[in-house]
Amino acid sequence: MSSEEKDIKEAELFKKVEDFLQVFKKGEEFTHELLKENERLRFKIIKLEEDIRNNKKQVDNSQVKLLKDTIAHLEEEKNYIVNKFKEVESENKDFAARYVEVEEENNNLANLYVASYQLHSTLDIYEVLKIVVEIIINLIGAEKFSLMLLDEDVNELVAAASEGVDKSEIPNIKIGIGVVGNVAKSGESYFEKDFEKKRDELKEPLVCIPLKIKEHVIGVLVVYSLLMQKKGFTRVDYELFSMLAGHAATAIFSSRLYAQSERKLSTIQGFIELLSGKPKPK
Template sequence: MTNLKRLYIKSGMKKNIPEFMVTDHSSDLKSCINKVERLSNCIEIANLINSELSIGKLLSNVMTATQKVFLAESVSLLLVDEKTGDLTFQIALGEVGDDIKELYRLKKGQGIAGLVAETGMPLNLEDAYEHPNFSSEADRKTGYRTRAMLCVPLRIRGEIIGVIQVINKQTSPFVFTNEELEMLMTIGSSAAVAIDTARMHRIILQRETLERDLKLAREVQESFLPKDLPVIANYRFAAVNQPALEIGGDFYNFFKLPSDKLGIVLGDVSGKGISASLGMARLTSDLQYYTLVSPEPRDLLTSINKVLCDRAKRGMFVTLIYLLLDPQKNRLQIANAGHLPPVYCDQNGPRLLGDEGKKGPPLGILLDAEYHQETFNLAENASVTLFTDGVIEAKNTSAELFGLKRVLKVIKSRPNDPEAICRGITNAVDRFAATEGRTDDLTLLSFTIP
C-alpha cells in the first residue's frame, strides 16, 4: 500500500470475487498527529508551571511558551485585583505589550477579557471586531489591529482569578481552531492552580518572615526591660509587660539617681515590630544618659525631644511619662509627653494624677515643644499605677473598649498592693478581650508608698 491508503473489501457482482474500495485516512492521521503535538505542548507548559513558585517568573514562563505554541502575535494574562475587582495586566507579550500594560485595566464585563472574567465562558473569535463586547480603545491607542482571538478564564475552586488571551494567529488560515481553544483551557486550568499555589507560598514566606521579625523584636524588647525591680525601704514595686500578636514599642525602666532618688519611666514608641523595638532600645539608652544630665523631669523631656526630632524617621514618635521619686520625702515630680496620666489611689479612692493642661506633646514631633512638671506629696499606703494604651484600648467582641473606668475599679479593689493591681488589671483585660485577642502590648507599673 502507498500514500497511506487502506483497502476495504466489499461484496461485488460475483459472490466469491472481492471488489476493492480505497479510502483515504491521511486527514485522520494528521488530526491525530496534531492532537499529540498539542498534548506534548500542554505537558511542556505544565512542566514549566510546576517548576516555579515565584509568581512573576511563573507567569512570564507560561505566557512565553503559550505565544510560541500558538504561533500568536501577542498573548496576555490578566489577574483580578482583589481590592477593586478590576482586571489588571500582569503579562503582555507582543509588539505593543508594554503599552498595553501601562494603558489598560478592565472592569469585569468590559471588553472581551472582562466578559470572560464575568461569565466564565471561553471564547474563540475569528474577528474580534465583530463581537459586540469588543472594545477597540486599546487598538486605537497603540496602533495595533486585533483580529482572531482566544480568551479563557483562570478558575480556582469555582472562583475566576483572571483570564488568558491569545491574539492573531500568524499562520494560515490566521484563525484559531476549537482544538486550540480546548488546549488553552487546559493550560489555563494548570496556570490557575499554579498561581494559587504561588500565592499561598508567598503568604507562607511572609508569615515566616513576620514570625522571625516578631521573635527578634521581642528579644530586643526584653533585653532592654529591667531584670530586677528597685529595692527601696518600705516601697513595693511591680511591673508587667505582655506582648501582643504584634510586638509594639512599650517599655518601662528605673534609673538610680544621686541623693537616693529614683527615676521611673513608662512609654510607648509608635509603630510595630522590629522598628518599634529598636526605637525603644535606643531611647532607653538615651534616657540612661539624660536622666543624669538633666535632673529635672521637664528638662529631661525637653532634651529627649530634641534628640528624637533630630533623628526622627518615617513619623516615629514616643508617648512617655517620667516620674522622679524622692523616697525620703515621699515626694513625686511628674512630666508627661502625650501619655496617659498615672492613677493615684489613697484613702479617698483612685483618681488620675496631674493636670491635663500641663501635659506636653509626644516626643519627636515638635522641636520647640515645651514640657512642664508637677510635684505631689504622697500619702501613706497610697499607690501609683502607670500603664500604656494597650490596657484601656483592648476590645471585646462588641468592639467596646476596656476603658479607664474598669482600670479604676480594679485598683480600688486592692489599693495598696502593686502585685495585686498588676495581676488584677492583666487578668481583667485578658478576660475582656479573650475572643478578639489583644492587638497591642500590655504594660503596667505600680508601686506603693509606706
C-alpha cells in the same frame, strides 16, 4: 535320335514342367497367403487407427475439462485475491489515516504535557507568568496579548504580563465592563469569529480566556492578535486554552500563596528571634 532317347527327353521335360508347376503353385499359395496377411494387417491398421482416433478424442475431452476446471479455479482464486487486495488496500488507507490522527494526537499531547509540566515547575510568580507568556507565544502563536489578574481590593483586572504591547498601555478593566470584563464576570471564554474584521485590538480582542479555580475567576488571558503565519485556531489551541484556564490559574494562585506564606514565615521567624534574643542569621 532313337525313340527311346526321345522318350527319355520327353520324360525329363515333363518332369521339369511338373517341377515348375509345383514351384508355381507354391508361389501362388504364398502369394495368396501374403495377400491374406496383407488384408488382415490393413484391417488391423484401420481398426487401430480408429481406436487411436477414439482414444485421442477421449483424452482431448478430459484434458479440456481438466484445463477448464483449473481455469475456473484460478479465476476464483484471482477474484479472491483481487477482493482481498482491495480489502487490504482500504485497510491500509484506514491505517494511514489513523496513523496521521495518532501522530496529530501525539503532537497535541506533547504540547499539553510540556505546557502543563512547565506551568507547575516553579512556585515563583514571575517565573509562572513568564512561562504562561512563553506558552502563548510558542505553542499558540499569539503576537499581542496580556495576562490580566484580578485585583480583589478594587475589583478590577490589572495587566500582570504582556507581549507585543506595553503593560502601561493596557487600561485596568472593571468586572462586567466590555468584552474582557464580561468574560471575568461570566467565567465563559470568548472567541472572535471574524479574524479579518477591523477592530480596536485593545477593546475588541480576538480571544479572552478566564483563568479559573473551580468557579472563581482570578484573571483573564486576553489575545489581541496572532503571529502573521498563524491563520486561525486548531483543535490543540482550544485544548491549550482550556488547559491554561485551569492550570495557569492554579499555578498563579499557588505561587502567590507560596510567596505570602514565605513572607509570613519570615515575619514569624523574625518575631521568634526577637523574643528569644537570638540574632537573625545573615
